[in-house]
Amino acid sequence: MPAMSASSALNLLPLLLLLLAAASEATTINITNRCSYTVWPAAVRVGAGERLILEHASSYTVFPLSAGGNVPVGAGGRELKSGQVWTLDVPANASRARIWARTGCSFSSNGKGSCQTGDCSGALACRALGKPPNTVAEFMTGSTQDSFNISLIDGFNVPMDFLPVQGVKECSKGPRCAADITSQCPKEIKVPGGCNNTCSGTRSSNCTYSGFFKRMCPDAHTVPDDSATYACLAGMNYQVTFCPTSNLTISPAAMSPPPTPTLETTPSLSSPPLAPIGPRRTKPRVTSRVVAILVSVGTTILVTILFTIAFYICTRRAQWKHQGMEEEEEFGELQGAPMRFTFQQLKIATEQFTDKLGEGGFGSVFKGQFGEDSIAVKRLDRTGQGKREFSAEVQTIGSIHHINLVRLIGFCAEKSHRLLVYEYMPKGSLDRWIYRRHDNNAPSLDWSTRCKIITHIAKGLSYLHEDCTKRIAHLDVKPQNILLDDNFNAKLSDFGLCKLIDRDISQVVTRMRGTPGYLAPEWLTSQITEKADIYSFGVVVMEVISGRKNIDTSRSEESIHLITLLEEKVKYGNLVDLIDKNSNDMHTHEQDVIQMMKLAMWCLQIDCKRRPRMSEVVKVLEGNMNTESNIDHNFVATNQATFDTAGNVTSSVPPVASHVSGPR
Incomplete structure (x- = not known):
């Protein structure tokens, strides 16, 4: 077979980088502008010296929601027109970060200018926190858990939501602030482009106007002592959306940017600077021996990585299958385990889950009839209570009995169905x-x-x-x-x-x-x-x-x-x-x-x-x-x-x- 050219060998490198990145626990945050106007989002790391979390990257790929080309811009801030998405890759344990939208901006070709809201020293690529008022998405990665929220402590300028990609791992809901506070802002705190929060310098939840901000955006931080915080297991991906619709539902499919004609990679927030874009230079001729070595090494690494990935996938599938088989036995071995129902039995008992008694954080409760007894059936959401919480509830209530604890009659653990059957409480x-x-x-x-x-x-x-x-x-x-x-x-x-x-x-x-x-x-x-x-x-x-x-x-x-x-x-x-x-x-x-x-x-x-x-x-x-x-x-x-x-x-x-x- 003829020797592969040097350029073909080098073309393997982006693919290898993609495979290596896939094995990491990096977090992807897609920043989408659904406003009818242009915004200039910025992202900084919050810590010693307020260092920029993007300071080691020189360009980012922008994926427009509609067809169009990629727009590389400077790190830390960019122009984001209506319908465009800015994709950020946050490495694990990247400490704390802030993302916000600036409005009313004007920048020269060298990235100098000013913004009406969220301005950070007149720079396109922010290296400091934005000047209020601004709506801020705050994010902190950890070894096992991510914490995130929307903060209105510094005021409000753009409606926003901060949602995890559902269906991947256990995760609490994400915060939303879909209300346009600016249009309803009291005149005493209204400023060009936004609404100032007078509570930014106090920790009292009773300070002036905190109630106004909390009523408009109940999910958001409004004062430093507010506890509007959300959490996900580490490794979750997120979507920050400016001007979200009131009934927006994020799904994994909606989170993915449309495919591009060429293979592009979004640089990691901790990766070294990319080479500047400029005229192509003529590379010196590489000898056939060097090319052969590069091809051999590259092929060996590629095959090793692909084999490792394939082995990992097969192992995980075997574990999942084994886990599914053991699951049938797991609850049957519990000491004093309650009655076990089939899903079909509970569908009949609840008449296809028609009489809904209430709804909680982990699922909905329905009234049913089993024999002569009225029952309450809690049907757990797939994205809500996980196997760990379900097991805790079955084992705990199944093994304890007290007149002032609700009685667990039985449960159902059949495939993806998780249900708990309680005594019915009429009041x-x-x-x-x-x-x-x-x-x-x-x-x-x-x-x-x-x-x-x-x-x-x-x-x-x-x-x-x-x-x-x-x-x-x-x-x-x-x-x-x-x-x-x-x-x-x-x-x-x-x-x-x-x-x-x-x-x-x-x-x-x-x-x-x-x-x-x-x-x-x-x-x-x-x-x-x-x-x-x-x-x-x-x-x-x-x-x-x-x-x-x-x-x-x-x-x-x-x-x-x-x-x-x-x-x-x-x-x-x-x-x-x-x-x-x-x-x-x-x-x-x-x-x-x-x-x-x-x-x-x-x-x-x-x-x-x-x-x-x-x-x-x-x-x-x-x-x-x-x-x-x-x-x-x-x-x-x-x-x-x-x-x-x-x-x-x-x-x-x-x-x-x-x-x-x-x-x-």
Whole structure:
């Protein structure tokens, strides 16, 4: 066979680079401009010296949504016309990054100019954060988990969403800010091209206009202490879209740029500078021996890589097949395992899943009939609760029994179907009975019923924390997970996020989980014990007493956050103001209600060591013990503090803005 030419050998290199890149855990972020006007997106790394995350790359490939050529531009910023996509390749562990759209820009051929919003020292390729106002996509990669959010702390200029590519790995939903705040911006904070956030210099959630920003974009950070943070397993790809449609759904197919006629590679954010584009130089003639060596080495490397990839794919397929076979046996071997249903049985029992009772983070719940018993069937979404959470719920509820824990009748694990079958609770979840909404015609609960519900919740948690072989932290205590029977007896449900804790271990370090608004302050460091449930219990008690949500953006600025409001009322001796105004019976028992509030405040101590055990809470509720009188009346972590293993607050470098920094 004739020797391959030098240029043909060199043409192998892009292919080899693509194969090597495929084996990495790099993250791809596609930045799409769906605005009717041009924007100038910028991306910087946030860290020492505010270094540019793109500083080692000299050009990027732009894929227009419609047919067209590629437009290489300088690193760190570019012009993005309507319908174009800018593809960024972020290597694993690339620290923190910010992406934002600049508007009203004008640049000369050498990349100097200015922008109306988000301007960074008049440079096209930004090496510093943009000047407010600007809507910012914040991103942080880690070894096991990515954290991301949309921040309006510096104001607003362009609607945006920041969504993961679904269907690849377990992932929480992404943040969206599809509202055009600029058009509705109050004139006091309106500026050319955007809307200033006056809360950028404060950590108070009650600062002026924070409620306005939160109502318009509930998924976004509006003040530094906001906990609107989202997480994915490391290696997920993302889509940042400027001016998204209100019903935009991102799919893997939609995320992929259209094919181009020639093989192009998007440079990695950590790759060395690419050679500048210019006149082609004549290369010196290479001898046939050198060409043969290059061809031999290149072919050997290529064959080795292809063989490795093929071997990996075959191994993974074998593992998946083996895993599927073992899955049938996995749940059958559980000690005291509940009844196992087929998917066909549950389809018939629920009449094709027609009577929907509610919807949660992991799936939907349907009413069904099995024999003479009414049942509730939770059908888990494929992109929601994973095998780990499903297994946790089956094993946990299947092996424990208590009058104040919902009873798991059975489950279904058939192919991709994951379903849980519970006893049916006729009165539904507690939130229906305590939140006074315009669409809620449920009668107001009297004081005696509310006391009974609070006591039942405490007894259920006390059993989990102290009476099981292993301590069980529920980690998602909220009214939506408290179910009521015909007589308003309360039972804890939804154990998909629970964590088993050995009794000889003082704490467990785990990934962030739970529901914003009920998270204990120690989630700042993810060093938690079952005491996190006690803080959530305190929030629920205050919601039951006041008849409102902890976070209610429909209220006045100073009343949005119930627990912050509690701090103010106890300081001035006005706790009676928090009693549910829709219940005359509650005000008749005013002193008893205030004593219940004091129990809630004991549970809401920032230092987890100062909170009571749930067995002590039960004793107080049954009149066998008094509430602790020496308590701290600060219940919300208003500074970026971390909590050491002893539960003491210690000063530290503030965590990144995307970390949970207090209850919402």
